[in-house]
Amino acid sequence: MNDLILLKQGEIVLKGLNRRIFEDKLVSNVRRRMAKIGNFRVYSAQSTVYVEPMDDDADMDAAFEAAKQIFGCVAVVRAAAAPKDPDAIFETAKSYLAGDLMRARSFKVETKRADKSYPMTSIQLSQYVGGLLSDAFPDIAVDVHDPELTVNIEIRENAAYVHSVPALGAGGMPVGSCGSAVSLLSGGIDSPVSTWMTAKRGVHIIPVHFFSFPYTSELAKQKVIDLASILAPWCGRMKLEIVPFTHIQEEIRDKCPEEYFTVVMRRFMTRIAERIAIRDNCGAIITGESLGQVASQTMQAMAVTQEPVKIPVLRPLVCMDKREIIEIARKIGTFETSILPYEDCCTVFTPRHPRTKPRLEEVIAAESALDVEALVAEAVNGIESVVISK
Ligand code: ATP
Protein backbone atom coordinates (compact mmCIF):
# COMPACT_ATOMS: atom_id res chain seq x y z
CA MET A 1 0.00 0.00 0.00
CA ASN A 2 1.24 3.43 -0.98
CA ASP A 3 0.56 4.99 2.42
CA LEU A 4 1.66 8.58 3.09
CA ILE A 5 0.87 11.65 5.22
CA LEU A 6 -0.31 15.00 3.88
CA LEU A 7 0.01 18.15 5.98
CA LYS A 8 -2.23 20.97 4.81
CA GLN A 9 -0.78 24.42 5.22
CA GLY A 10 -2.71 26.91 7.33
CA GLU A 11 -2.25 30.67 7.41
CA ILE A 12 0.88 30.39 5.28
CA VAL A 13 -1.32 30.23 2.18
CA LEU A 14 -2.44 33.81 2.91
CA LYS A 15 1.12 35.08 2.69
CA GLY A 16 2.15 37.07 -0.34
CA LEU A 17 5.59 37.28 -1.87
CA ASN A 18 7.43 35.86 1.12
CA ARG A 19 5.28 32.74 1.28
CA ARG A 20 8.21 30.57 0.13
CA ILE A 21 10.17 31.48 3.26
CA PHE A 22 7.34 30.19 5.47
CA GLU A 23 6.90 27.08 3.36
CA ASP A 24 10.60 26.26 3.44
CA LYS A 25 10.60 26.65 7.21
CA LEU A 26 7.65 24.29 7.52
CA VAL A 27 9.30 21.68 5.30
CA SER A 28 12.55 21.84 7.24
CA ASN A 29 10.65 21.54 10.55
CA VAL A 30 8.74 18.51 9.25
CA ARG A 31 11.94 16.96 7.90
CA ARG A 32 13.78 17.37 11.19
CA ARG A 33 10.89 15.88 13.15
CA MET A 34 10.41 12.93 10.81
CA ALA A 35 14.15 12.15 10.71
CA LYS A 36 13.87 11.13 14.38
CA ILE A 37 11.15 8.64 13.54
CA GLY A 38 12.42 6.93 10.41
CA ASN A 39 13.42 7.26 6.80
CA PHE A 40 10.90 9.59 5.12
CA ARG A 41 10.88 11.73 2.00
CA VAL A 42 9.47 15.17 2.84
CA TYR A 43 8.60 17.75 0.20
CA SER A 44 6.03 20.41 -0.49
CA ALA A 45 3.74 21.02 -3.45
CA GLN A 46 0.43 22.83 -3.91
CA SER A 47 0.02 24.08 -0.31
CA THR A 48 0.67 20.62 1.08
CA VAL A 49 3.66 18.95 2.69
CA TYR A 50 4.06 15.30 1.70
CA VAL A 51 5.62 12.75 4.04
CA GLU A 52 6.36 9.47 2.27
CA PRO A 53 7.95 6.46 3.97
CA MET A 54 11.14 5.32 2.21
CA ASP A 55 11.23 1.83 3.69
CA ASP A 56 8.99 -0.65 5.49
CA ASP A 57 10.44 0.20 8.90
CA ALA A 58 9.19 3.79 8.84
CA ASP A 59 6.65 4.03 11.66
CA MET A 60 3.62 5.68 10.05
CA ASP A 61 1.59 5.81 13.28
CA ALA A 62 4.36 7.69 15.08
CA ALA A 63 4.85 9.98 12.09
CA PHE A 64 1.13 10.77 12.00
CA GLU A 65 1.06 11.62 15.72
CA ALA A 66 4.17 13.79 15.32
CA ALA A 67 2.66 15.60 12.33
CA LYS A 68 -0.27 16.74 14.47
CA GLN A 69 2.16 18.66 16.69
CA ILE A 70 3.85 20.64 13.93
CA PHE A 71 2.75 24.27 13.83
CA GLY A 72 1.80 25.70 10.47
CA CYS A 73 -0.71 23.05 9.38
CA VAL A 74 -4.48 23.15 9.67
CA ALA A 75 -5.12 19.51 8.86
CA VAL A 76 -3.18 16.27 8.73
CA VAL A 77 -4.32 13.26 6.75
CA ARG A 78 -3.12 9.76 6.25
CA ALA A 79 -3.75 8.87 2.66
CA ALA A 80 -3.06 6.25 0.02
CA ALA A 81 -1.62 7.28 -3.31
CA ALA A 82 -3.08 5.91 -6.53
CA PRO A 83 -2.45 6.43 -10.23
CA LYS A 84 -4.81 9.10 -11.57
CA ASP A 85 -6.94 6.58 -13.42
CA PRO A 86 -10.57 6.32 -12.08
CA ASP A 87 -10.49 2.53 -11.77
CA ALA A 88 -7.16 2.59 -9.96
CA ILE A 89 -8.58 5.22 -7.60
CA PHE A 90 -11.57 2.98 -6.92
CA GLU A 91 -9.33 -0.05 -6.26
CA THR A 92 -7.23 1.98 -3.85
CA ALA A 93 -10.27 3.33 -1.98
CA LYS A 94 -11.73 -0.15 -1.83
CA SER A 95 -8.71 -1.71 -0.16
CA TYR A 96 -7.40 1.29 1.83
CA LEU A 97 -10.76 2.18 3.37
CA ALA A 98 -12.25 -1.34 3.47
CA GLY A 99 -12.52 -1.35 7.27
CA ASP A 100 -14.30 2.03 7.35
CA LEU A 101 -16.58 1.08 4.48
CA MET A 102 -17.63 -2.11 6.24
CA ARG A 103 -18.25 -0.38 9.58
CA ALA A 104 -20.16 2.74 8.46
CA ARG A 105 -23.84 2.76 7.56
CA SER A 106 -23.68 5.52 4.96
CA PHE A 107 -21.03 7.22 2.85
CA LYS A 108 -20.34 9.66 0.09
CA VAL A 109 -17.34 10.37 -2.12
CA GLU A 110 -15.96 13.88 -2.29
CA THR A 111 -13.38 14.89 -4.88
CA LYS A 112 -11.07 17.90 -4.92
CA ARG A 113 -9.03 18.65 -8.01
CA ALA A 114 -5.82 20.56 -7.44
CA ASP A 115 -4.97 19.46 -11.00
CA LYS A 116 -7.55 21.44 -12.98
CA SER A 117 -6.58 19.74 -16.25
CA TYR A 118 -7.96 16.40 -15.08
CA PRO A 119 -10.44 15.14 -17.70
CA MET A 120 -13.33 14.31 -15.32
CA THR A 121 -15.06 16.93 -13.15
CA SER A 122 -15.08 16.43 -9.39
CA ILE A 123 -18.74 15.39 -9.48
CA GLN A 124 -18.22 12.91 -12.29
CA LEU A 125 -15.32 11.23 -10.52
CA SER A 126 -17.18 11.14 -7.17
CA GLN A 127 -20.18 9.54 -8.84
CA TYR A 128 -18.05 7.01 -10.72
CA VAL A 129 -16.02 5.88 -7.71
CA GLY A 130 -19.08 6.08 -5.41
CA GLY A 131 -21.05 3.79 -7.72
CA LEU A 132 -18.28 1.18 -7.80
CA LEU A 133 -17.83 1.32 -4.02
CA SER A 134 -21.54 0.96 -3.52
CA ASP A 135 -21.48 -2.25 -5.63
CA ALA A 136 -18.42 -3.53 -3.78
CA PHE A 137 -19.90 -2.86 -0.32
CA PRO A 138 -23.62 -3.54 -0.69
CA ASP A 139 -24.34 -3.02 3.05
CA ILE A 140 -23.47 0.66 3.07
CA ALA A 141 -25.90 3.27 1.76
CA VAL A 142 -25.02 6.36 -0.24
CA ASP A 143 -25.96 9.56 1.59
CA VAL A 144 -24.65 12.76 0.04
CA HIS A 145 -26.18 15.04 2.70
CA ASP A 146 -25.23 13.55 6.08
CA PRO A 147 -22.94 10.56 5.53
CA GLU A 148 -21.24 8.74 8.38
CA LEU A 149 -18.12 8.30 6.23
CA THR A 150 -16.68 10.60 3.61
CA VAL A 151 -14.27 9.06 1.13
CA ASN A 152 -12.04 11.91 0.03
CA ILE A 153 -10.25 11.89 -3.30
CA GLU A 154 -7.68 14.53 -4.11
CA ILE A 155 -6.41 14.78 -7.66
CA ARG A 156 -2.97 16.34 -7.51
CA GLU A 157 -0.17 16.82 -9.97
CA ASN A 158 1.59 13.48 -9.72
CA ALA A 159 -1.04 11.17 -8.27
CA ALA A 160 -4.49 10.83 -6.76
CA TYR A 161 -4.83 10.48 -3.00
CA VAL A 162 -7.56 8.69 -1.10
CA HIS A 163 -8.35 9.25 2.57
CA SER A 164 -11.16 9.48 5.10
CA VAL A 165 -11.42 11.99 7.98
CA PRO A 166 -8.59 14.52 8.23
CA ALA A 167 -7.19 15.10 11.73
CA LEU A 168 -6.94 18.60 13.10
CA GLY A 169 -3.50 20.09 12.61
CA ALA A 170 -1.73 22.14 15.29
CA GLY A 171 -2.54 25.43 13.52
CA GLY A 172 -0.36 28.51 13.84
CA MET A 173 2.80 29.30 11.92
CA PRO A 174 5.97 27.23 11.40
CA VAL A 175 8.29 27.58 14.37
CA GLY A 176 11.18 29.88 13.46
CA SER A 177 9.25 31.77 10.78
CA CYS A 178 8.46 34.67 13.13
CA GLY A 179 11.75 35.15 14.95
CA SER A 180 12.86 34.10 18.43
CA ALA A 181 11.84 35.02 21.97
CA VAL A 182 12.99 34.32 25.48
CA SER A 183 10.22 32.64 27.48
CA LEU A 184 10.25 32.67 31.28
CA LEU A 185 9.46 29.10 32.24
CA SER A 186 8.64 28.31 35.85
CA GLY A 187 7.38 24.96 37.01
CA GLY A 188 3.81 26.24 37.19
CA ILE A 189 0.74 25.71 35.05
CA ASP A 190 0.80 29.03 33.23
CA SER A 191 4.22 29.53 31.71
CA PRO A 192 4.30 26.23 29.72
CA VAL A 193 1.02 27.40 28.17
CA SER A 194 2.32 30.89 27.33
CA THR A 195 5.44 29.27 25.87
CA TRP A 196 3.37 26.92 23.72
CA MET A 197 1.10 29.75 22.53
CA THR A 198 4.08 31.80 21.45
CA ALA A 199 5.68 28.90 19.59
CA LYS A 200 2.33 28.39 17.88
CA ARG A 201 2.71 31.83 16.30
CA GLY A 202 5.94 30.70 14.67
CA VAL A 203 8.39 31.88 17.32
CA HIS A 204 11.51 29.90 18.17
CA ILE A 205 11.69 29.71 21.97
CA ILE A 206 14.60 30.07 24.34
CA PRO A 207 13.17 28.99 27.70
CA VAL A 208 14.75 30.59 30.76
CA HIS A 209 14.36 29.26 34.27
CA PHE A 210 15.47 30.97 37.48
CA PHE A 211 16.77 28.45 39.95
CA SER A 212 17.31 29.11 43.64
CA PHE A 213 19.22 26.15 44.95
CA PRO A 214 19.03 25.01 47.77
CA TYR A 215 15.76 26.88 48.44
CA THR A 216 14.39 25.13 45.38
CA SER A 217 15.54 21.56 44.87
CA GLU A 218 17.05 19.52 42.05
CA LEU A 219 13.58 18.02 41.67
CA ALA A 220 12.17 21.46 40.89
CA LYS A 221 14.83 21.89 38.21
CA GLN A 222 14.11 18.47 36.79
CA LYS A 223 10.43 19.40 36.65
CA VAL A 224 11.23 22.35 34.40
CA ILE A 225 13.43 20.17 32.18
CA ASP A 226 10.52 17.70 31.97
CA LEU A 227 8.10 20.50 31.05
CA ALA A 228 10.45 21.76 28.35
CA SER A 229 10.73 18.19 27.02
CA ILE A 230 6.93 17.90 26.82
CA LEU A 231 6.91 21.16 24.85
CA ALA A 232 9.73 20.12 22.50
CA PRO A 233 7.57 18.20 19.98
CA TRP A 234 5.66 21.47 19.44
CA CYS A 235 8.45 23.99 19.90
CA GLY A 236 11.31 22.04 18.31
CA ARG A 237 14.83 21.83 19.69
CA MET A 238 15.41 24.37 22.47
CA LYS A 239 18.25 25.50 24.66
CA LEU A 240 16.91 25.81 28.21
CA GLU A 241 18.87 28.41 30.14
CA ILE A 242 18.98 27.78 33.88
CA VAL A 243 19.95 30.94 35.72
CA PRO A 244 21.36 30.74 39.27
CA PHE A 245 19.10 33.04 41.28
CA THR A 246 19.97 32.30 44.90
CA HIS A 247 22.42 35.12 45.50
CA ILE A 248 20.01 37.70 44.06
CA GLN A 249 17.18 36.46 46.24
CA GLU A 250 19.33 36.46 49.38
CA GLU A 251 20.51 39.98 48.67
CA ILE A 252 16.90 41.12 48.21
CA ARG A 253 15.88 39.40 51.44
CA ASP A 254 18.74 40.99 53.36
CA LYS A 255 18.62 44.50 51.94
CA CYS A 256 15.15 45.40 50.65
CA PRO A 257 11.89 46.13 52.50
CA GLU A 258 9.81 42.98 52.59
CA GLU A 259 6.76 44.37 50.78
CA TYR A 260 8.93 44.91 47.66
CA PHE A 261 10.60 41.47 47.57
CA THR A 262 8.48 40.12 44.73
CA VAL A 263 8.52 43.10 42.42
CA VAL A 264 12.27 43.67 42.87
CA MET A 265 12.89 39.99 42.17
CA ARG A 266 10.74 40.13 39.05
CA ARG A 267 12.68 43.15 37.80
CA PHE A 268 15.86 41.07 38.05
CA MET A 269 14.22 38.31 36.02
CA THR A 270 13.30 40.83 33.33
CA ARG A 271 16.78 42.32 33.17
CA ILE A 272 18.48 38.92 32.95
CA ALA A 273 15.98 37.77 30.32
CA GLU A 274 16.79 40.86 28.27
CA ARG A 275 20.51 40.09 28.41
CA ILE A 276 19.85 36.61 27.05
CA ALA A 277 17.47 38.04 24.45
CA ILE A 278 20.08 40.49 23.17
CA ARG A 279 22.75 37.79 23.10
CA ASP A 280 20.54 35.38 21.14
CA ASN A 281 18.87 37.90 18.86
CA CYS A 282 15.38 37.57 20.37
CA GLY A 283 12.59 40.09 19.80
CA ALA A 284 10.63 39.73 23.04
CA ILE A 285 10.35 38.31 26.53
CA ILE A 286 7.33 36.06 27.15
CA THR A 287 5.77 35.45 30.56
CA GLY A 288 2.82 33.46 31.85
CA GLU A 289 1.31 36.39 33.71
CA SER A 290 -2.45 36.86 33.75
CA LEU A 291 -4.10 40.06 34.88
CA GLY A 292 -5.08 40.06 38.53
CA GLN A 293 -4.05 36.45 39.16
CA VAL A 294 -1.68 37.34 42.03
CA ALA A 295 -0.31 40.51 43.64
CA SER A 296 2.57 40.76 41.16
CA GLN A 297 0.21 40.59 38.19
CA THR A 298 -1.66 43.87 38.52
CA MET A 299 -1.19 46.40 35.73
CA GLN A 300 0.90 48.59 38.04
CA ALA A 301 3.14 45.68 39.04
CA MET A 302 3.55 44.65 35.40
CA ALA A 303 4.55 48.20 34.47
CA VAL A 304 7.18 48.28 37.20
CA THR A 305 8.41 44.78 36.28
CA GLN A 306 9.09 45.71 32.66
CA GLU A 307 10.40 49.22 33.36
CA PRO A 308 14.11 48.30 33.43
CA VAL A 309 14.10 46.91 29.87
CA LYS A 310 13.43 48.21 26.37
CA ILE A 311 12.51 44.91 24.75
CA PRO A 312 8.74 44.16 24.60
CA VAL A 313 7.38 41.90 27.32
CA LEU A 314 4.56 39.81 25.84
CA ARG A 315 1.98 38.08 28.02
CA PRO A 316 -0.11 35.68 25.93
CA LEU A 317 -2.29 34.72 28.92
CA VAL A 318 -3.00 38.25 30.09
CA CYS A 319 -6.78 38.07 29.66
CA MET A 320 -7.32 34.37 30.14
CA ASP A 321 -9.00 32.74 33.12
CA LYS A 322 -7.23 29.99 35.03
CA ARG A 323 -9.84 27.54 33.77
CA GLU A 324 -9.04 28.38 30.15
CA ILE A 325 -5.31 28.11 30.79
CA ILE A 326 -5.75 24.70 32.43
CA GLU A 327 -7.76 23.51 29.46
CA ILE A 328 -4.82 24.21 27.16
CA ALA A 329 -2.32 22.77 29.67
CA ARG A 330 -4.27 19.51 29.62
CA LYS A 331 -4.49 19.47 25.85
CA ILE A 332 -0.76 19.96 25.35
CA GLY A 333 0.15 17.50 28.09
CA THR A 334 1.92 19.81 30.58
CA PHE A 335 -0.78 19.94 33.28
CA GLU A 336 0.04 16.70 35.12
CA THR A 337 3.71 17.67 35.41
CA SER A 338 2.93 21.28 36.36
CA ILE A 339 0.85 20.25 39.37
CA LEU A 340 3.62 18.12 40.89
CA PRO A 341 4.30 19.77 44.24
CA TYR A 342 7.79 21.24 43.90
CA GLU A 343 8.60 24.73 45.04
CA ASP A 344 9.38 27.65 42.72
CA CYS A 345 11.75 30.50 43.43
CA CYS A 346 8.72 32.83 43.58
CA THR A 347 7.55 31.03 46.69
CA VAL A 348 10.89 31.55 48.46
CA PHE A 349 10.89 34.61 50.72
CA THR A 350 7.33 35.54 49.76
CA PRO A 351 6.32 38.76 51.50
CA ARG A 352 3.38 38.52 53.89
CA HIS A 353 1.88 41.72 52.48
CA PRO A 354 3.16 42.32 48.94
CA ARG A 355 2.47 45.72 47.37
CA THR A 356 -0.19 45.19 44.72
CA LYS A 357 0.23 48.71 43.35
CA PRO A 358 3.93 49.39 43.69
CA ARG A 359 5.15 52.88 42.81
CA LEU A 360 8.21 53.00 40.63
CA GLU A 361 10.10 55.57 42.75
CA GLU A 362 9.64 53.43 45.85
CA VAL A 363 10.81 50.31 44.08
CA ILE A 364 13.86 52.08 42.69
CA ALA A 365 14.62 53.35 46.20
CA ALA A 366 14.25 49.81 47.56
CA GLU A 367 16.64 48.55 44.89
CA SER A 368 19.27 51.18 45.59
CA ALA A 369 20.70 49.04 48.38
CA LEU A 370 21.74 46.45 45.77
CA ASP A 371 24.56 46.32 43.23
CA VAL A 372 22.13 45.50 40.44
CA GLU A 373 24.63 45.37 37.60
CA ALA A 374 27.05 43.09 39.43
CA LEU A 375 24.26 40.73 40.48
CA VAL A 376 22.88 40.53 36.95
CA ALA A 377 26.34 39.89 35.48
CA GLU A 378 27.06 37.19 38.06
CA ALA A 379 23.78 35.41 37.30
CA VAL A 380 24.32 35.58 33.53
CA ASN A 381 27.85 34.21 33.91
CA GLY A 382 26.55 31.28 35.92
CA ILE A 383 23.95 30.13 33.39
CA GLU A 384 23.74 26.40 32.78
CA SER A 385 22.38 25.42 29.35
CA VAL A 386 20.44 22.22 28.80
CA VAL A 387 19.61 21.18 25.24
CA ILE A 388 16.06 19.90 24.95
CA SER A 389 15.27 18.05 21.79
CA LYS A 390 12.64 15.70 20.52
P1 ATP B 1 3.29 29.84 36.54
O1 ATP B 1 2.12 28.94 36.65
O2 ATP B 1 3.77 29.94 35.19
O3 ATP B 1 4.37 29.53 37.54
P2 ATP B 1 2.27 31.84 38.29
O4 ATP B 1 0.87 32.11 38.18
O5 ATP B 1 2.76 30.94 39.37
O6 ATP B 1 2.80 31.31 36.89
P3 ATP B 1 4.21 33.80 39.09
O7 ATP B 1 4.88 32.81 39.97
O8 ATP B 1 3.88 35.13 39.63
O9 ATP B 1 2.91 33.26 38.43
O10 ATP B 1 5.08 34.03 37.82
C1 ATP B 1 4.60 34.77 36.74
C2 ATP B 1 5.46 34.44 35.56
O11 ATP B 1 6.83 34.72 35.83
C3 ATP B 1 5.45 32.97 35.19
O12 ATP B 1 4.36 32.63 34.40
C4 ATP B 1 6.76 32.84 34.46
O13 ATP B 1 6.66 33.31 33.14
C5 ATP B 1 7.66 33.76 35.26
N1 ATP B 1 8.35 33.01 36.32
C6 ATP B 1 8.01 32.86 37.61
N2 ATP B 1 8.90 32.09 38.27
C7 ATP B 1 9.86 31.76 37.37
C8 ATP B 1 11.05 31.00 37.43
N3 ATP B 1 11.48 30.40 38.53
N4 ATP B 1 11.79 30.88 36.30
C9 ATP B 1 11.37 31.47 35.16
N5 ATP B 1 10.26 32.19 35.06
C10 ATP B 1 9.50 32.35 36.14
Ligand code: MG
Ligand atom coordinates in the same frame (compact mmCIF):
# COMPACT_ATOMS: atom_id res chain seq x y z
MG1 MG C 1 4.96 30.25 39.31
